[in-house]
Amino acid sequence: MRQRRKNLRNGLLFVMPWLIGFSFFLAYPTIASLYYSLSVYDMFTPPKWNGFGNYWELFHDPIFWISLSNTFYYAIFAIPLGQVIALLLALLLNTKVKAMPVFRTIYFLPTIVPPVVIAILWLWIFNTRYGVLNALLAGIGIRGPNWLGDPAWAKPALILMSFWTVGQPMIIYLAGLQDVPQQLYEAAELDGANWWQKTLRITLPMVSPAMLLNVIIGLIWAMQIFTLPYIMTGGGPMRATTFYALYLYENAFQFFKMGYASAMAWLLFIIILTCTLIIFKISSKKIYYAGK
Amino acid sequence: MFKSVNVRLRNNRLQTKGKIKAILRIWIYIVLIIGAVSFILPLAWMVSTSLKVDRQIFVFPPVWLPNPVRWMNYVDAINYIPFLTYTLNTLYVSTLSVLGALIFSSLAAYGFSRIEWPGRNLLFILVLGTMMIPLPVYVIPLYVVFRNLHWTGTFKPLYLRFWFGYPLFIFLLRQFFMSIPKELSDAAKIDGCSELGIYWRVILPLSKPALAVVALFAFLYSWQDFLTPLIFITKQKMFTLSLGLQQYQAQHGGTEWNLLMAASTLMLLPIVVIFFLAQKTFIQGISLTGLKS
Numbered sequence A: 001m002r003q004r005r006k007n008l009r010n011g012l013l014f015v016m017p018w019l020i021g022f023s024f025f026l027a028y029p030t031i032a033s034l035y036y037s038l039s040v041y042d043m044f045t046p047p048k049w050n051g052f053g054n055y056w057e058l059f060h061d062p063i064f065w066i067s068l069s070n071t072f073y074y075a076i077f078a079i080p081l082g083q084v085i086a087l088l089l090a091l092l093l094n095t096k097v098k099a100m101p102v103f104r105t106i107y108f109l110p111t112i113v114p115p116v117v118i119a120i121l122w123l124w125i126f127n128t129r130y131g132v133l134n135a136l137l138a139g140i141g142i143r144g145p146n147w148l149g150d151p152a153w154a155k156p157a158l159i160l161m162s163f164w165t166v167g168q169p170m171i172i173y174l175a176g177l178q179d180v181p182q183q184l185y186e187a188a189e190l191d192g193a194n195w196w197q198k199t200l201r202i203t204l205p206m207v208s209p210a211m212l213l214n215v216i217i218g219l220i221w222a223m224q225i226f227t228l229p230y231i232m233t234g235g236g237p238m239r240a241t242t243f244y245a246l247y248l249y250e251n252a253f254q255f256f257k258m259g260y261a262s263a264m265a266w267l268l269f270i271i272i273l274t275c276t277l278i279i280f281k282i283s284s285k286k287i288y289y290a291g292k
Numbered sequence B: 001m002f003k004s005v006n007v008r009l010r011n012n013r014l015q016t017k018g019k020i021k022a023i024l025r026i027w028i029y030i031v032l033i034i035g036a037v038s039f040i041l042p043l044a045w046m047v048s049t050s051l052k053v054d055r056q057i058f059v060f061p062p063v064w065l066p067n068p069v070r071w072m073n074y075v076d077a078i079n080y081i082p083f084l085t086y087t088l089n090t091l092y093v094s095t096l097s098v099l100g101a102l103i104f105s106s107l108a109a110y111g112f113s114r115i116e117w118p119g120r121n122l123l124f125i126l127v128l129g130t131m132m133i134p135l136p137v138y139v140i141p142l143y144v145v146f147r148n149l150h151w152t153g154t155f156k157p158l159y160l161r162f163w164f165g166y167p168l169f170i171f172l173l174r175q176f177f178m179s180i181p182k183e184l185s186d187a188a189k190i191d192g193c194s195e196l197g198i199y200w201r202v203i204l205p206l207s208k209p210a211l212a213v214v215a216l217f218a219f220l221y222s223w224q225d226f227l228t229p230l231i232f233i234t235k236q237k238m239f240t241l242s243l244g245l246q247q248y249q250a251q252h253g254g255t256e257w258n259l260l261m262a263a264s265t266l267m268l269l270p271i272v273v274i275f276f277l278a279q280k281t282f283i284q285g286i287s288l289t290g291l292k293s
Helices: A002-037 A053-059 A062-093 A100-112 A115-125 A132-139 A151-165 A167-178 A182-190 A195-223 A227-232 A244-254 A258-283 B002-050 B072-080 B083-113 B120-130 B135-148 B156-162 B167-178 B182-190 B195-206 B208-224 B227-232 B241-252 B257-277 B279-292
Strands: none
Touching: A002 A258, A002 B083, A002 B120, A002 B135, A002 B156, A002 B195, A053 A258, A062 A100, A062 A151, A062 A167, A062 A195, A062 A244, A062 B002, A100 A151, A100 A167, A100 B002, A100 B257, A100 B279, A115 A132, A115 A151, A115 A227, A115 B002, A115 B241, A115 B257, A151 A227, A167 A195, A167 B279, A182 A195, A195 A258, A227 A244, A227 B241, A244 A258, A244 B135, A258 B135, B002 B257, B072 B083, B072 B257, B083 B120, B083 B156, B083 B167, B083 B195, B083 B208, B083 B241, B120 B167, B135 B156, B135 B227, B156 B208, B156 B227, B167 B208, B182 B195, B195 B208, B208 B257, B208 B279, B227 B241, B241 B257, B257 B279
């Protein structure tokens, strides 16, 4: 009994720093944010209760809807295409040829580039007149668009750019591929299976847990995309890249509409949770867990 | 006679199979090289631009090899942007982040793995759950809290989140600590070691690989962070590299691409060096964080 009390005391002491940080810098702000979302608050005068006024206002705010649809547009294209590219690269990097470590290093390198550097570098690459991308396109006879200046091309440009940094999902897929027991392929070969059948029946099911993880990480990340559009386009042209987090930041730290921004934040939280649950639900029957 | 025909047939088949494999291998190399070139091209373009003289920047078609090579761009970039100040600020924040992450995440991970106490697993689920909460949800009240503490305009908001046990790192270290045999702790206890003693003398020395992952990622996160400095740093002399570079771009962007690329290259350089020195730790860290499913 004394040992148990001692253990409880010791355990709590060890996790105390986390517990303090959690209470003051996460739990309290999360609850406070819910309260702010139901108030009018400008940070200089105390919050005034407003009920669901902020949410009501949001539903009638055209820019809110634009930011939401921009964000979904980005997520719907960037995540699935990014996953396909990451998986194909992982398959490629899992083949047994010489100098593979060199290739793996090169493919992963862009992923460690700081976001600010990515943003500034790609601003230059996307430059309409002197950018290297349009020069390459001109080389094969295509007149490149005004990437970041054209409302129709700004989002595709950001999506295209996101494929440059697929290193993280790629490595997670690669780790998944390396865990596939080799006997499975040998057995399938004996039965006369071809490459396509092996990929479809063995590889894909075996990496499906990695895929679920990557999709969910990708979703949480895509719904909050901020730094790159903030630096590269500032939300323009014509609101084409005003993503959810950008509009939230604008309301909070430029207009000081803290209550309004908090309502946006909570809606974002609910949207992310709902999407995650839907993905779990859809995938629950299709995911293969070894040993279960 | 029949037999020899059979053998020849099989040899033929093996030969064609070998040929197909060789052709396949060549194709794999071709695709690998095309991929590698497209991944490296943007970085090559960055370095190339960083060495150009002004009149070589705005030309079409673009020139890949700068001629003449102007190394002075790097000196100019450092002088135009208070690069040294920004670097020192960033280093200060990164160092404190790494220290805090190493000490307090490992303490919490120890409490969550090596001591049995009621409510432990419930609290640990809470740790994992907090990783799901998006930053925008709590950042506004957090700003108010930090302002009331007079912490806005200081470096504290930038590194303190690593001083209160960073959930991802707690998770990572806990998984590692769990794999260390319990007998080691028991033996140390018999020798009169306290929990803190076991943590310091037994568990930490055995966990160097996991601690390396934590240190590396804490460094990386704080070195690259843009949003936190954007919100909490107010004075220019306290800018980190991320914020300083962005501010410079916002003011002078569109013209001095060579200086911007030089500054960008300088900011990337330490990360690339660390990446090449600690590649194994990097890859390990990414796959470890991927194990949380």
